[in-house]
């Protein structure tokens with residue numbers, strides 16, 4: 001397409017491969033010119049599968065390519081801030097996977113580089129683009145359930161990632177709950193003031209030995225009075241468990257899991273169905289497509305970004321508050337958490 005945007009993608013692992021497939025095959029407004037991965041064979045395999053003309057092992061080839069207008073960052077979290085700064089410095093628009101960084105000072109430096117360059121930055125909080133959760137937000141905003149009182153978010157993975165991933169992930173609050181922190185802010189439309197969190201390693205003691213948790217409950221108190229609970233576990237034997245309820249003065253709205261089919265098998269003593277869609281790549285597939293399409297639209301129309309840098313920073317503050325709460329066994333106010 002002549003008016004399509006030229007894109008480069010960095011990191012062709014789990015999520016990068018998915019975005020590359022969308023940019024290569026499902027988004028006509030994009031021309032994915034180059035993918036890069038330190039593992040060159042992964043970059044080559046991704047390029048060949050997605051019809052992308054070039055692959056590189058050094059991401060700077062993408063940053064320095066004058067033809068590329070937008071960069072999609074899908075490498076591990078500890079690389080994001082430096083890549084955002086480099087891309088902004090080169091005047092590229094940026095889509096960056098969550099979280100921006102584990103360290104608030106590094107996040108602030110990266111966001112300052114984006115502001116200086118005047119480019120669009122979108123953070124990969126894809127669940128905002130899920131049709132079910134958008135309908136919940138709409139119901140809350142329209143007053144369809146009256147004044148919201150309580151939010152309950154259940155988010156459980158089908159199984160834990162590798163220990164290698166866990167060790168680099170920044171911990172469960174920064175890696176996994178961060179999506180639910182974002183979802184809570186998105187659904188309620190207000191800011192969190194205080195957090196209480198508790199957790200343990202119930203699924204795999206090795207996760208505990210690695211210094212992380214795999215099973216947590218978090219309580220959020222919002223400035224507008226709403227109380228929210230989040231339940232996370234790294235393993236639900238029946239599949240990817242993603243449910244939400246908002247309860248208010250005029251009723252409630254509920255989102256159940258997504259299933260591969262609607263068939264229900266009824267017998268004499270049991271009624272059953274197939275388990276939910278197994279993981280994020282199936283459950284949230286369409287949301288990944290929509291977030292990328294909206295990113296490209298924001299570039300074409302001059303913005304604003306649908307999920308700007310501040311929406312990446314606040315959940316990182318919440319994750320740090322939850323970590324502190326868990327460690328110190330007390331409620332932690334968000335204004336206790338300072339960039340350092």
Ligand SMILES: NC(=O)c1ccc[n+]([C@@H]2O[C@H](COP(=O)([O-])OP(=O)(O)OC[C@H]3O[C@@H](n4cnc5c(N)ncnc54)[C@H](O)[C@@H]3O)[C@@H](O)[C@H]2O)c1
Nearest residue numbers: 011012013014015016037038039074075076077097098124
């Ligand atoms: N939005 C979501 O739902 C979602 C889902 C999964 C992961 N993520 C985020 O995406 C990021 C990547 O996660 P993943 O699960 O795809 O990890 P992954 O380990 O599967 O893939 C990361 C890839 O980046 C490559 N890489 C490492 N350093 C690089 C560098 N300097 N330049 C180029 N490539 C580099 C690795 O070789 C690997 O192929 C993480 O920040 C994670 O939090 C977001």
